[in-house]
Amino acid sequence: MKGSYLGEFEEIILLLVAMMNDDAYGLAIKDQFEQQTGRSSAIGAVHSALNRLEKKGFVDSKMADATSERGGRRKRIFFVTAAGKSALETSRQLRNKLWDQIPELSWKGLKLNPVWL
Amino acid sequence: MAVKSDMPPKLSFFIIQFLCQQQYQEEILGDLEEYYVQLRKRQLNYKAFRYWYHTFNFIRLYALKIPFKNSIIGIMFKLNLLVAIRSLLRNKFYSFINIFGLALGLTMCMFIAIFVINESSYDKHWENSERIYRVVSDLKFNDNEFNMSVTPSPMANSFREEFPELTAIGRMQNGGGVMAKVGENYFDINQIAYTDHQILDIFKFPLVHGATEGLLTGPADAMISASTSEKLFGETNTVGKTFEIDGTEWEVKAVYQDIPQNSHFHYDIMMSMERHPRANSQVWLSNNFRTYILLDENNNPEQFESKLPLTIKKYVGPQIEQISGATMDEFLAGGGRLRYYLQPVESIHLESDLQIEIEANGDIRYVYIFIIAGIFVLAIAIINFMNISTARSSLRAKEVGLRKVIGSKRGLLIGQFITESMLNTVLAMVLAVAMLFLVLPIFRNFTEISVGNPLFGSINLWDDLLISLVVIGLLSGIYPAFYLSSFIPIKVLKGNLSLGLRSGKLRNILVVLQFSASVILIFGALVIYSQMNYTMQKSLGFEKDQALVINDTYWLGSKVDAFKNELLNNQVIENATMSSFLPVTGSRSDSPLMPEGMTNVEGAVSFQNWPVDENYIPTLKIKLVEGRNYDPSLASDSSGIIINQTAVKRLGLKDPIGKKLKTIHQFDIYGRNQFTIIGVVEDFHIDNFKSEIWPVALILGRSTGAITVRFQAQNTQQVMELVEQKWEEFSPNVPLSYIFMDQQFEDQYASDQKLGTLFNLFAGLAIFIACLGLFGLAAFTTDQRKKEIGIRKVLGASIPNLMTLQLSGYTKLLIVSILVSLPVAWYVTKEYFLQQFIYRTDFTVAMFILPGLIILLLAWATVSLISYGASRKNPVENLKYE
Incomplete structure (x- = not known):
């Protein structure tokens, strides 16, 4: 299957869409993203990621009813599809599986390397 | 700037509407407006910057409007491109031959273009250059003929009096190379000129320091080039400083920018004419000065020339009479000639070949020779593409047949094949430009042509490249396109395998053309080499060695x-x-x-x-x-x-x-x-x-x-x-x-020899490209005949037998091309190249044998590379799939 891979940014956006249920549209997702992760992002980047997720079949969208806000323009509301859910689950399981396999020994004697941000 | 009004900037909406697809506009604009309202409520710095940052971040590939994206043309183009890329990748070997050969040819053509453009740009940089002329002489006394770039000393002054319509007229006298003395130090100066101040009205030398006003009017006035100034004094602002030449002191009144390489003179120092011993000579029968004139817009050179004979008679007549006793009319009637005519300054470099030129000029014939060489090489590379594509047609026949059955029209198929040749050309062009920039420093060093960026600089090649891209793409693609798209589906689908050979005749003609071009180039290279050699070794009448x-x-x-x-x-x-x-x-x-x-x-x-x-x-x-x-x-x-x-x-x-x-x-x-x-x-x-x-x-x-x-x-x-x-x-x-x-x-002979070397290089490249094409063609036809070879081998044919069989077909073609091209090459070199040398080399038998021999050997070697491998193969491998 072409492009079923889920990138880190995409995964977070997908999780946010699931979390925000019924109120997931571009700008709102961007705001949530910033609140939850503390990272900033361009609205365009969120739109672009949503667009990719839709192409991969992980989210679906519909236009909401028009309101007086946004100059009468409708919002595009995103929601997670079954494929999206299973992609998230696969990703989570993979992580859990890997976490479980980490021997306790690995954490012993960790050095604190400076991290340059 | 703070965000003030209630409404977001209209410009941002306009940008989005202009660039983004309709389907995304509503949500994008909605989000933007909402974000704008959000921004206004918050206490933040750089609100405008934030807003615009997000606006421009919407310009992303997924949302962009792509022209023709969903039209038939767009879809077809995308499909054609895909097919073209696939066919390119499927046959890496043939694609390489096509693209690399074409790229080599294109690189060569670009260098030729740089050379030609530079040669024809001489003296066009002067202000009003199209109105500047040099007066030159065409004289005949008894059977002494003189075509000289120099004229009598009094001419400029007399003409100035006689023809008030001349905007300016002035003289320059080449003083040759000298030593200049500054303080106790001596410096080698390449060329100096004694110069009338009127010359400055004709050639507007851009000054770095000093003023044109009154320049070169004083007897000790001199102007020097910027680099000479650096050399003599270590700086460019040297107005007022003095130097000495041969015991005479000169004062620098102005410093001018170095005269560009593409000029017919490169004087380092120009000094006032006043102190020249012959500046005021009234003798018309001694020619030592170069006279330049600037005509005004309403005057044409023919008009001016037509007035000259009378004036000449007025001034020179008495002097001739004094000396010989014959009047001017008698002198002319006796076959004498005293003619002065105008030479456009722009034409001097390429067309003037007079006695006593200032520097060795270029030669328009070299320009033609190189243009022809360029066309030949490009043609060879294009033919490679045509040959290989038509030869391989049998492999594409089924594809074409099936497409037609499914409903593809001929036009669409033609479009597809043209797309393929275009893709090849584009790739070749990219490679060629890369090679151009790679080799440019060497070329610059070798030819001493001061080129900047050849694509976008003064030598503006990029638009020519775009045009040639289209022309070459069409030229190399059009024949294969029409040929391949002409297949009748029922025939090709039934499995008629002789298709690849149907186009054989034309292919043979093209191969003959290619190798004829190569033979002509080799012949030309030999003649040029032989002429150079002759020049270097001919008895001069004195001993130049030791x-x-x-x-x-x-x-x-x-x-x-x-x-x-x-x-x-x-x-x-x-x-x-x-x-x-x-x-x-x-x-x-x-x-x-x-x-x-x-x-x-x-x-x-x-x-x-x-x-x-x-x-x-x-x-x-x-x-x-x-x-x-x-x-x-x-x-x-x-x-x-x-x-x-x-x-x-x-x-x-x-x-x-x-x-x-x-x-x-x-x-x-x-x-x-x-x-x-x-x-x-x-x-x-x-x-x-x-x-x-x-x-x-x-x-x-x-x-x-x-x-x-x-x-x-x-x-x-x-x-x-x-x-x-x-x-x-x-x-x-x-x-x-x-x-x-x-x-x-x-x-x-340095410049002649350099051109000779360049020509040899180009001829060598041409042959290489031709052999590259032959290699591809041989590889293909041998592949087609591998079963035949297998069967022959089983029946007892030896490797030499098989190789002769494969070589003989090409040998015939080669012999035809040699026979066709040698007379052409002989005629062209004789009439258009050797003609210009008074002392010229003779044609030798070797000149006629060598090109053919070289071509035959190279072609045989090329084909043998393929046919030896095929002949040596175990027949089982060729036959086991039957």
């Missing part, structure tokens, strides 16, 4: 004789002569002489009159054929003269020794006006082989500008040391400047 020319000896002043004698007294030096008039390059001076007793000026012959000493003839090893050399012990030799054979012929003398010659109108030549011929020397070449041998007179006289010493080859090192040591003794301040005469001679 002769050292010491320049600027006039600095030694009165010590120069002592210096010469010191050198002569040394064992390692065979001989030494003092004269700045030397055959290869040196001073020149001409004036007419005629036999005593002749009264008609038409009998006069224009001579190069060279003052020499008694060592001149033995030092240069010029052969005396009659009479004797000067003898310093004979006082009468001071009125003696030694002339060359051409002079004897021109004068029409039967028994020259003892005959007397006189100047016309009692002009003095080195203080004398009557000479007795005491010797005749064999003709020797002066300047170069492109010009005919002139009458030369060697007159006992003093010219202290150069000393030439003759030595034995094994003593070269000692001679150099000796000369350096003696120079140091005699003139510790002036740097020694010397050159070997053979070096000097080769320098004259």
